Amino acid sequence: MITKQQVENAQNTWGDGVVKIGSLKDDRSACEDFANKFIDDLYAFELGTVSFKPTKCSIQQFRPTKPEALSYFIAGDHRACEEDKGFAIQPWTKVRFDNSNLIIEENRAIAMGNYFFTDIDGNEAKVEYTFGYKLIKGALKIDLHHSSFPFDPNK
Numbered sequence: 461m462i463t464k465q466q467v468e469n470a471q472n473t474w475g476d477g478v479v480k481i482g483s484l485k486d487d488r489s490a491c492e493d494f495a496n497k498f499i500d501d502l503y504a505f506e507l508g509t510v511s512f513k514p515t516k517c518s519i520q521q522f523r524p525t526k527p528e529a530l531s532y533f534i535a536g537d538h539r540a541c542e543e544d545k546g547f548a549i550q551p552w553t554k555v556r557f558d559n560s561n562l563i564i565e566e567n568r569a570i571a572m573g574n575y576f577f578t579d580i581d582g583n584e585a586k587v588e589y590t591f592g593y594k595l596i597k598g599a600l601k602i603d604l605h606h607s608s609f610p611f612d613p614n615k
Contacts, residue, residue, distance in 0.1 A: 470593060513607065554577075
């Protein structure tokens, strides 16, 4: 049975990984290596399609493959999606999860809430998320990632 602590640990690992990717942005080779490992370790692309809808995309909104996810996180000359700027190379200095609800089953967990990204000036961006996790060989892997900015009634 998956535990709440396992989900929280997976979230902390994800947030720390996003921060680490940004810290490596000036060493492209190290950044690419770490981002590839980050995706391999935390996402279930090895099983096939992942339902991935990242925050800052509007043209190619859904990224079901690893190359498209990598493009979103680090962009670069060989990015899969032209609109990508490299979300994780912002850089961010901190990522904090605030779970609104967790659904936990034996081999599946779903987390929904807000996460907060702190930039180098200390500004915090609030983003809504839903992550689905599968227990694969003892580790939680993301197979559902939906992320969006909160509704703005002034727009």
